Amino acid sequence: MKKILLLTLMFTGMAFSNVYAQSPQSVVLTFYENLQREQAVDFKGFSSERGQNLFVSAFSDGKPDIPSCTTCHTPSPTGTGKTRAGKIIEPMALSINNARYTDTVKTEKWFRRNCKSVMGRECTPREKGDFLTFMMGQ
Amino acid sequence: MKTSQIIWDFPTRAFHWLLVLTVAGGLITGFLAPDSWLMIHVWFGTAVLALITFRLIWGLVGSYHSRFSSFIYSRRETRDHILGLLKRKPSKHLGHNPLGALMIFILIGTLLVITLSGFVVLGGEEKQGPLAGVVPYFIGKGVEDIHETLAGFLLFLIGGHLFGVVVESLLSKENLAKSMVTGRKAIPDIDSDNTDTVKGGVHRGVSVAGVVGLVVVLALFLIGIPTISGAVTESVIPTDVSNTQYSTECGDCHHAFHPSLLPKESWFKMMNELDNHFGEDASLDGKVVQSLEAFLINNSSEIWDTRAANLFRNVNPKKPLQITATKRWKHIHEDVPDTAFQHKLVGTKTNCAGCHSGTQVGMFADYTVQMPKGF
Numbered sequence: 001m002k003k004i005l006l007l008t009l010m011f012t013g014m015a016f017s018n019v020y021a022q023s024p025q026s027v028v029l030t031f032y033e034n035l036q037r038e039q040a041v042d043f044k045g046f047s048s049e050r051g052q053n054l055f056v057s058a059f060s061d062g063k064p065d066i067p068s069c070t071t072c073h074t075p076s077p078t079g080t081g082k083t084r085a086g087k088i089i090e091p092m093a094l095s096i097n098n099a100r101y102t103d104t105v106k107t108e109k110w111f112r113r114n115c116k117s118v119m120g121r122e123c124t125p126r127e128k129g130d131f132l133t134f135m136m137g138q
Numbered sequence: 139m140k141t142s143q144i145i146w147d148f149p150t151r152a153f154h155w156l157l158v159l160t161v162a163g164g165l166i167t168g169f170l171a172p173d174s175w176l177m178i179h180v181w182f183g184t185a186v187l188a189l190i191t192f193r194l195i196w197g198l199v200g201s202y203h204s205r206f207s208s209f210i211y212s213r214r215e216t217r218d219h220i221l222g223l224l225k226r227k228p229s230k231h232l233g234h235n236p237l238g239a240l241m242i243f244i245l246i247g248t249l250l251v252i253t254l255s256g257f258v259v260l261g262g263e264e265k266q267g268p269l270a271g272v273v274p275y276f277i278g279k280g281v282e283d284i285h286e287t288l289a290g291f292l293l294f295l296i297g298g299h300l301f302g303v304v305v306e307s308l309l310s311k312e313n314l315a316k317s318m319v320t321g322r323k324a325i326p327d328i329d330s331d332n333t334d335t336v337k338g339g340v341h342r343g344v345s346v347a348g349v350v351g352l353v354v355v356l357a358l359f360l361i362g363i364p365t366i367s368g369a370v371t372e373s374v375i376p377t378d379v380s381n382t383q384y385s386t387e388c389g390d391c392h393h394a395f396h397p398s399l400l401p402k403e404s405w406f407k408m409m410n411e412l413d414n415h416f417g418e419d420a421s422l423d424g425k426v427v428q429s430l431e432a433f434l435i436n437n438s439s440e441i442w443d444t445r446a447a448n449l450f451r452n453v454n455p456k457k458p459l460q461i462t463a464t465k466r467w468k469h470i471h472e473d474v475p476d477t478a479f480q481h482k483l484v485g486t487k488t489n490c491a492g493c494h495s496g497t498q499v500g501m502f503a504d505y506t507v508q509m510p511k512g513f
Contacts, residue, residue, distance in 0.1 A: 063417050084418070085392035086485025086492075109422070116419040 024102035025094065029132050031104050035125035046126070051134025054127055061120030069118060077138040093138035101132055145232055146321040147201040147340040149348025153193050154318055160185040161249070161292075168289055176505040180260060180267065181360070187253035188359030190246055192352050200348060201340045203232065209239035216240065228309055232323055235306065241299050248292055255285040264503060265444055268363055271370045275448045376442045380498045384433050387426060391418070393491040395461065396500030397437035398447040404458045405434040416459075446502045462487050474513075481510040 029046075037043050056075060058067040065084065066072065073081040073092050081089035091097045101107050111131075115123035123131070146154075160182050167179035197206040211219075215229075216236040222228040228235065234242060261269030262278015307314045317323045321340075376398045379385045385394035397405065409431045413421040422430070439447040449466045457463035471487070478484065484492030491497040495506050 063419075065417055082485070083391040084416075086489045087390070087392055113419040113421060116413070116421075 025100070025132075025136055028101045028104050028107050029129065029136070032125045032129040032132065036129055039125060046129035046133040048130070048134040048137050050127075051130035051132070054123075054131055055134060059119045062116065062118040063120075066117050069114065071118075072114075077135055092135050094136045095138055101136065107132075142322040142324050144321045144340045145203045145323040146318060147204055147348060148321065148345045149192075149196060149352050150200060150204045151318055151321055152349065152352060153189055153196065157186065157189050157193075157249075160189065161296075165289065165293070173503075173505040173507070176264075176503075180256070183253050183256045184359050184363050185356065186249055187257075188356045189352075190249050190253070191359070192355040193246060195351065195355075196348060201344050203234075209234040209236075209242070211236040211239060223305070223309070226309055228306065230310065232325070237302060238306065241295070241302060245292075245295055245299065248288055248295060252285060252288045252292060255281050255288065259285050263445055265374045265501070266367060266371055268366045268370060270367065270374050275443050275445065374443065376444060376447075376500045377437050378499050382433070383426075384430055385498075387422060387430060391420070392486075392488055393497060395488075395490070396446070396497060397434045398439050398442040398444060398500040399450050399461045400438065400459070401440055401451055401453065402435045402438040404453055405431065405438060408459050409434070442500065444500055444502075446500055474509075478509060478513045481513070483510045 033043070033046070036046075055069045055073075055077070060067065072083055072089055073079070077093035078091050078096055080091055083089060090099070092100060094100050107128075111123050111128050115121065115127075164179060164182035164186055167175045167182060171179070196204055199205075202208055219229050219236040223237075257267050257269050258273050258281045259278045260267035261271070262273035262275050263282065264270075264278075303314050312324055376396065379394050379396060384397070388394045400408075408415070409427055412427070413419050439451045441447075449470070450461050450464050452464065452466070454460065454463040454465065461467055474493075478493070479487045479489075481492075490502070493507055493509055494502050495508060496502065
């Protein structure tokens with residue numbers, strides 16, 4: 001009886017870790033981690049705090065009408081945003097929108113566009129990783 | 139003592155009163171009802187066309203007084219009748235009198251042209267109905283004037299018809315409207331100078347056949363025409379962009395504008411400057427750009443013949459990327475208040491889908507506009 005329980009626990013545990021290891025979000029995050037490792041030898045992990053900072057800061061080098069990520073995504077990660085053309089943007093926080101950060105190509109496309117629009121330049125892999133780490137913890 | 143006899147067989151009477159109802163329905167929905175009633179208007183028009191078709195057949199094979207041959211009069215007879223009318227002693231006729239007959243031919247002809255032109259307009263402008271596949275937009279647009287002018291003329295004819303019935307009823311001391319209900323008319327005295335002899339009464343069998351014919355023709359039109367239309371419109375309604383690569387790539391910031399809303403020159407230009415797209419970076423991978431470009435060009439306003447494609451084909455040379463900057467777009471929407479565009483369910487004037495259904499196939503029509511509540 002105890003054996004069976006133990007086995008079941010083991011299997012469910014494995015199943016869980018399996019899901020975690022293959023969750024599409026972690027694939028996306030690993031993509032940026034690998035990029036960052038290539039660029040910087042002393043990679044010490046992403047920072048949720050820096051990610052939050054990037055999210056709420058206002059920049060002046062981008063398009064004048066859109067100084068910050070929050071212009072469209074609202075100041076709250078769980079807020080429902082709006083594009084300038086009036087279309088709804090689903091929340092960025094993973095906890096309430098698990099459709100987020102599931103496709104590297106999509107995430108990369110939007111980082112490229114939005115960072116250029118807001119900051120006038122592309123974000124670095126570290127900035128992207130930080131941002132994702134922040135949003136995935138929200 | 140006068141006796142009376144059935145002159146108008148039942149199918150002719152049923153035709154007459156059904157025509158009254160459906161023509162009234164068509165006129166009211168055409169002139170007075172809001173645009174959203176278009177399909178009801180078309181239903182009435184279809185019924186009118188069916189009735190007229192039946193009458194044309196019945197005019198050849200119906201009972202004696204229903205046949206056209208029984209009321210085609212020579213010019214002389216018509217003139218004599220008018221002269222008689224002026225002396226308040228019109229010539230007597232068991233069936234239609236010469237003026238009444240003339241009115242009937244004009245009414246039937248007018249109704250025929252009105253209903254057929256209606257289908258031309260429906261096909262050309264709305265890309266709906268049985269002629270959707272064959273009538274170009276500009277022809278539909280042109281014929282719309284004929285359709286409307288004739289509808290006005292029809293009002294005039296109906297007035298004349300009613301006036302004629304009243305005058306003839308008074309002069310002949312016989313209620314002609316009632317005859318069209320009961321089918322009976324008084325038989326003139328044998329010794330009167332009337333030459334119209336009592337010919338062929340109405341056989342029961344003929345009436346039954348007529349009623350069956352009437353029902354069959356009505357059913358054929360009212361079921362057949364919408365069925366044909368459904369099949370035809372499929373080929374002329376532009377590509378549905380929902381669930382395409384295009385709507386995934388170009389539908390995140392705004393609804394995916396249908397490619398048929400702008401000419402290919404505009405799309406080329408837009409796809410070449412995506413990194414500065416209305417003050418935003420909307421850049422895409424080179425391969426994706428190529429594939430989208432092909433899709434846009436295969437569905438641009440040069441390709442489709444919808445109203446929207448025709449209206450917005452002439453872009454504003456200063457702002458060739460914007461549908462909303464065209465003269466036509468501004469003109470059409472000049473009565474739409476700013477507050478409607480700013481309504482929380484709409485947001486901006488570029489959110490066509492906020493007020494229009496059918497944006498995914500580029501079909502815009504005033505009869506499908508759904509303004510936010512309160513407008």
